[in-house]
Amino acid sequence: MKERIIMIGANGQIGSELATALRSRFGAENVITSDIREPHALKEDEIFEIINVLDKSALKSLFEKYKPTQVYLLAAMLSATGEKYPQKAWDLNINGLLHVLDLALELGIKKIFWPSSIAVFGPHSPKQYTDQYCVMDPVSIYGVSKLAGERLCEYYHHKYDLDIRSIRYPGIISWKTAPGGGTTDYAIDIFIEALKHGQYACFLSANTALPMLYMEDAVRGTIELMDTPSEQISIRSSYNLAGLSFTPAEIAEEIKKILPNFEMSYVDYDPRQAIADSWPASIDDSFARKDWSWEPKFDLASITEDMIANLKTNV
Numbered sequence: 001m002k003e004r005i006i007m008i009g010a011n012g013q014i015g016s017e018l019a020t021a022l023r024s025r026f027g028a029e030n031v032i033t034s035d036i037r038e039p040h041a042l043k044e045d046e047i048f049e050i051i052n053v054l055d056k057s058a059l060k061s062l063f064e065k066y067k068p069t070q071v072y073l074l075a076a077m078l079s080a081t082g083e084k085y086p087q088k089a090w091d092l093n094i095n096g097l098l099h100v101l102d103l104a105l106e107l108g109i110k111k112i113f114w115p116s117s118i119a120v121f122g123p124h125s126p127k128q129y130t131d132q133y134c135v136m137d138p139v140s141i142y143g144v145s146k147l148a149g150e151r152l153c154e155y156y157h158h159k160y161d162l163d164i165r166s167i168r169y170p171g172i173i174s175w176k177t178a179p180g181g182g183t184t185d186y187a188i189d190i191f192i193e194a195l196k197h198g199q200y201a202c203f204l205s206a207n208t209a210l211p212m213l214y215m216e217d218a219v220r221g222t223i224e225l226m227d228t229p230s231e232q233i234s235i236r237s238s239y240n241l242a243g244l245s246f247t248p249a250e251i252a253e254e255i256k257k258i259l260p261n262f263e264m265s266y267v268d269y270d271p272r273q274a275i276a277d278s279w280p281a282s283i284d285d286s287f288a289r290k291d292w293s294w295e296p297k298f299d300l301a302s303i304t305e306d307m308i309a310n311l312k313t314n315v
């Protein structure tokens, strides 16, 4: 079957790179990107539409116009911004998802991708190699909305047979598009500041280990999951997915191997520390490995090299 994809929230960190990969796979004419704002750049053959996922009737018109076979819903408010605007975060993260799920049923759209996050875990979840199934008591509104969203996804799959797939993304590291309002953003800021100013004041403490993933792995993993035959998908809430885990002190050391004069300091207080402290330090992703042969390629050394090489000419 010929696929036609609509991506919502396509201007963000993941969307902008995932859209490029999907366009080269399915053809630019079959990937329609959308967001609440115009993108910075658009090539001649790329199709883009302004959409607010909270406007259900506009969303319905968009789906009726393009008749997608797949929808990628990436519009979301992340952990740090969510704490500033909890009601808006809940509204966007949950009602946006419900609009897509309900319209998918109404219009017969079969396949949906929706991202969850390691934010679904909380202080009583195991800290190391956090299991797919364990105590989940998220403390941020972002985590609460992602956990509720996961339950909705599984519910719509079981009740209505919607083919919905999801990944609990860790912090995603990339150089092309900046993330917005996350707790893991330091792992990108650090490279930009190291190259621009030779120093970085980190908002997380030196020994805060968090799960992370390089963008190239994240894009490949997402497409691999979407390619997997439906009967192999054993998890319809959201898959744990691991790349690597490191602390601010460890990434600073790695950067110093390439930029020996780089200096790292740590701020005394930042509200993002409490969010990070409630999240896992590392993730057990054995279901993804078993169900769709997931395997990350990038480690801390290769990420650091690639980030610095690419940002050097861009900052």
Ligand code: AKB
Pocket (backbone or CB within 6 Å): 078, 079, 080, 116, 117, 118, 119, 142, 169, 170, 171, 172, 181, 182, 183, 184, 185
């Ligand atoms: C955030 O920090 O909020 C996100 C995430 C881990 O989902 N990057």
